[in-house]
Structure formats: structure tokens, C-alpha cells
Amino acid sequence: xxxxxxxxxxxxxxxCAFYLAGTVGLLRFPDVFCRLHALTKADNVGLGLxxxxxxxxxxQPRVASMLLLIWLVGLxxxxxxxxxxxxxxxxxxxxxxxxxxxx
Amino acid sequence: xxxxxLDGLIxxxxxxLAIQAITGQSLFxxxxxxxxxxxxxxxxxxxxxxxxxxxAEAAIGAxxxxxxxxxxxxxxxxxxxxxxPTPPRQKSRLAIPxxxxxGLLVGVIGLGALLSDNPxxxxxxxxxxxxxxxxxxxxxxxxxxxxRGLDTLLEIAVLFTALLAARAVAGTGDSSATARTxxxxxxxxxxxxxVVIPLTILVAVHLxxxxxxxxGGAFQAGAVLxxxxxxxxxxxxxxxxPSAGPLVRLGVLAGLSAFILVGLAPLLYGEALLTLPxxxxxxxxxxxxxxxxxxxxxxxxxDAGGLRRERRG
Numbered sequence: 157x158x159x160x161x162x163x164x165x166x167x168x169x170x171x172c173a174f175y176l177a178g179t180v181g182l183l184r185f186p187d188v189f190c191r192l193h194a195l196t197k198a199d200n201v202g203l204g205l206x207x208x209x210x211x212x213x214x215x216q217p218r219v220a221s222m223l224l225l226i227w228l229v230g231l232x233x234x235x236x237x238x239x240x241x242x243x244x245x246x247x248x249x250x251x252x253x254x255x256x257x258x259x
Numbered sequence: 260x261x262x263x264x265l266d267g268l269i270x271x272x273x274x275x276l277a278i279q280a281i282t283g284q285s286l287f288x289x290x291x292x293x294x295x296x297x298x299x300x301x302x303x304x305x306x307x308x309x310x311x312x313x314x315a316e317a318a319i320g321a322x323x324x325x326x327x328x329x330x331x332x333x334x335x336x337x338x339x340x341x342x343x344p345t346p347p348r349q350k351s352r353l354a355i356p357x358x359x360x361x362g363l364l365v366g367v368i369g370l371g372a373l374l375s376d377n378p379x380x381x382x383x384x385x386x387x388x389x390x391x392x393x394x395x396x397x398x399x400x401x402x403x404x405x406x407r408g409l410d411t412l413l414e415i416a417v418l419f420t421a422l423l424a425a426r427a428v429a430g431t432g433d434s435s436a437t438a439r440t441x442x443x444x445x446x447x448x449x450x451x452x453x454v455v456i457p458l459t460i461l462v463a464v465h466l467x468x469x470x471x472x473x474x475g476g477a478f479q480a481g482a483v484l485x486x487x488x489x490x491x492x493x494x495x496x497x498x499x500x501p502s503a504g505p506l507v508r509l510g511v512l513a514g515l516s517a518f519i520l521v522g523l524a525p526l527l528y529g530e531a532l533l534t535l536p537x538x539x540x541x542x543x544x545x546x547x548x549x550x551x552x553x554x555x556x557x558x559x560x561x562d563a564g565g566l567r568r569e570r571r572g
Contacts, residue, residue, distance in 0.1 A: 229458065236451045243445065 160212060167209030174202030188245040192238045199234035203227055269303050285343070286335075290328045297321025310474040311399050314466075318482035319556075326489055327560055400470050404541055408533040412522065415514045415548060422511065422555045429562055448494050459487035467549050471538070477514075477545040481552025488557035492566075499563030507554060507565045514551030518544050 157165075174197055181194020207227045211220035276299060280292035297320040304313035336343060390401045403411045463484040470476035491497040503511070521540050522533040535541060557566065 229455075232451060232454055236447050239445065239447055 160215065164209045164213040167205050167212060171202045171205030171209060174198055174205060178202060189242060192242055196234065196238055199238075200231055203230050266306060269299060269306065272299050273303065286332060287343070290325065290332060293328065294321050294325035297325065311397075311476065311479065314474065314479045315482065318479060318486065322486055323482060323489065323556060323560065330560070330562075397470055397472055397474070397476070400476050400541070400545075403476070404535060404544065408522065408535070412515075412518050412533070415518060415551065418552065418555050419511065419515055422558055425559055425562070426564060429564075452490065452494060452496065455490065456487050459483055459490075463487075463549065463553075467545055470545060471541065477548035478552060480545075480549045482556065484549060484553035485556035485560070488553060488566075489560050492557065492561045496569055497566050498569045499561050500565040500567045501563075503558075503565035504567070507558070510550050510554035511558070512551070514544075514548035517547035 178198020207223040276296040283289040301317035463480040466475035466480040525534040
């Protein structure tokens, strides 16, 4: 295993760890805002780390720039949708447990 | 080993999501499961080496159909005065026979495919041999336009018929019950649209151009373009009108009419119907089809006869 592969593996595993943490948070946290807080970690850092890992694995600048674009668009979509969901929940003034299905 | 594990995971996820989607306790969960099912299906297509199908499945099967179901759900909730509808508890008597029959059918087809150790694939071979003459690199576009031109033409006609049928049964209810938010909008929406709409158009045009030599084509490009339109409708930038203006009419009819005209033209020179005269005709038909597919899907989504740009102060 070359240094390149090892570095990529580290980034990919770190990204997966963030996704896992975000998913656990989404399932376990009590209300909408906490759940969004958990999700943003997965969306932003997790996706970024996975993209960095894949870029290292591939090694071509062209692919790396496309992965960067994917990450930026993902960031934008995640930010706006999280904001809209939070706003809706805030306006309903009911971020209570009974609004959400419990697991 | 690793790839077998991944394939197994996808199969298990597909079956699990399908069961969840139809037996879930709430309609909303069913819809979400259906969307995730579509995305997983796209993964499965990509795994078996069919990126064209994967893209179409993700854009139409998961994206647009999912959005359509969400809108239907919203309207259902509005009709029931905010009471969330629950699916009926009792199952149809036909459910089990249909499930068993479908399972048998899929099993027999799969068994047949497995037993024929070397599928002849003559049509595919023929296409691959002929493609260089036309300068096409994508076998799927080749089959769709050169070998199955009539099928593709009829597909566009079916889409047009679907729109007519939807318009015929569309209620004359008040058009204010659209999928619009009633809150004052945040500046973030404008920022999102300013980035996403140009990017979507870029991707659609790329897919259209790429369709001649690699993954892509009019259907995928049209679906991507339709997604941009859906975003514009949802954010209130484009509003619905009861009847179509000239531009929307042109958009709906462009694909069908371009295909028919280019397809009929060879008859004048005594050649066979739908003999495409060259690359320019393929680009022309594909572009017109992309526009028509996009406009038709947006109209179906918005349940509207026409679209109008909303002037904002």
C-alpha cells in the first residue's frame, strides 16, 4: 500500500466516522434543532473528508476540482434545507417530542 | 468478495425499502422510503454497468416522482383540514396472488438469463458495428435514434398524451393551493437559485452533448432541466396559469414535431421513414426532445396548463 492509498484511506474512514456520528445524532437527539445540528456535521465535514479522500485516491486535478464542486453544491443544498426546516419548526413553535416519531 | 458484499447489501436494502414503502404505518414514511428506494435502485443500475439508466432512475424515479408524491401528500393533508391521512388497514385480496405472480415472472426471466451461458446479443453487436459510420459513440443513443427510432418517437408521443390526459382530468379547484410556502421568504432561497439554476442548465446541456458519445441523452438532460423548473415553481419564481402561452406550447410540442418532421423528410427523397440524414439531425431531435421532456414534466408537476414568470418587486 503506497503512501497515497494510506492517506486516502485515512480521509475516507474519517469521513465515514462523521457520517456515522451524524446518523446516530439524527436518530437519538430529542428535537428538530438538535437533529439538524447533528446532520450538518455529517453533511459538511463528512462529505468534505470523503471528497478529499477520493481526490487523493484518484490523483488527477480535473477529478479533484469536480469533487470540490460536488462538495460546494452539497454544502449549499444542506445549508439552505437545514435553514428552511429550522425556520418552519421555529414558526410552528412546537419543537417538542410529540411532533417527531420516536424510535 | 468485497464487491459481492456490496451487491448483497444493495439487494437487501432494495427489498427492505420496498417492503417498508408499501407497508409503512404512515403515508409520509412510505413516500420517503420510496425516494430512498429509487436512489438505491440507481446505485444498483450503476453497479451492473448501466450509468444511463442509473441517471434516469435517480432524476425521474427518485427526484421528480418523489417531489410529485410530496405535493400530492400536501394536497391530501390540506383537503383533510390538516388531518394526516392514514393508509387503509385492510389489504386487497389480490395482493398476494399478484406478488407471487410477479415474483415468479422475475424468477423465470432471471433463470433464463442465467441458463443461457452466452447471450447472442445480435442487435447490440449490429449497433456497435454501425455506430462509427454515424460518428456516434454511445450505443444507447444509437439504438434509441437509429434502430428504434419509432419506439423513441412513440415515447415522446406517450409523454405528450400523458400531459393531455392530466390536463383533461385536472380539477378546476382554486389554484392558490399550490406547493408554495406562506411565510415570507428568506434571502437564502435567492442565493440557492442563483447558483443552482445556471449549474443545472450547464449539466443538462453537457448531458445532451455527451449523449452522442458517452453516458447521457435527451431523457436525462430533460429530467435535470425539469428539476430546475420544479425548483422555480416551488420557490414561487414561476407561477401557474390555467392555459398555456405560445412559448410553453412551443416547448411542449417541439420534440414531437421536430422528430416527426425530420423523420418524414427522407420520404421525399424516396428513402425509408425515420432515416436520419446525419449528426445534425440527431442533435436537433435530441435538443427538441430535451426541451419538450422538461416542459412536460414541469407542467405535470405543477398541475398547470401554463407557466408565467412571476415579477418580483
